[in-house]
Amino acid sequence: MGGYNIYKMQKKLKKYIDEARYVHTLGVMYTAASLAMCHGADIERAQVAGLLHDSAKCIPNSKKLKLCRQNNIVISEAERKAPYLLHAKLGAYIAHEKYHIEDPEILSAIECHTTGKPDMTLLEKIIFISDYIEPLRSKAENLAEVRRLAFQDLDKAVYITMRDTLQYLKRENASLDNQTVVAYNYYKEIIHGREET
Ligand code: DGI
Ligand code: FE
Ligand code: FE
Secondary structure: OOOOOHHHHHHHHOOOOOHHHHHHHHHHHHHHHHHHHHHOOOHHHHHHHHHHOOOOOOOOHHHHHHHHHHOOOOOOHHHHHOHHHHHHHHHHHHHHHHHOOOOHHHHHHHHOOOOOOOOOOHHHHHHHHHHHHOOOOOOOOOHHHHHHHHOOOHHHHHHHHHHHHHHHHHHOOOOOOHHHHHHHHHHHHHHHHHHHO
């Protein structure tokens, strides 16, 4: 494990995603590295996961569905209705197949970066939050608060991110993935339970 050639992965990735996505990806990579420094996670793993988290983002939706069927990747009800969600699972698949990432921690951080999940590892939380707060992001409400919390209270940052994302999705009448809802309830419980005492 370790000893990744990040520069080489960057050059390869650049050919498969558009420029805006690539610049976002670099933002996530450096934000993840900073959060790893802050919280004592492995910096290199955070960079690799950040770099590759959206590696499947620019695959056309029809091809996403096809790749999942061909590789026995389970498609949830919400993913069938909104196939862009599959870029997370497929991102982990591509990291493994095309970038030869074997580290299950990196792969799972990529896999759950869009919906989150209950009881995430430190690296999973770092990637989930980095995606939301990287410097080029600007639209989410409470962004300044989440950016500050990310370095001070990671679980609370995760909770606020999930709460606000769910609120946004409901407003947009988007189909909710079960994992998005289950993850939110888990972190809501943690934060509310903590603040009652
Ligand atoms: O790939 P990015 O744009 O960098 O970010 P992302 O992978 O976090 O995807 C962002 C979008 O995914 C965001 O608009 C919220 C949306 N999303 C998260 N959970 C769900 C969802 N969309 C639907 N339809 N259902 C969900 O459960
Ligand atoms: Fe993504
Ligand atoms: Fe992203």
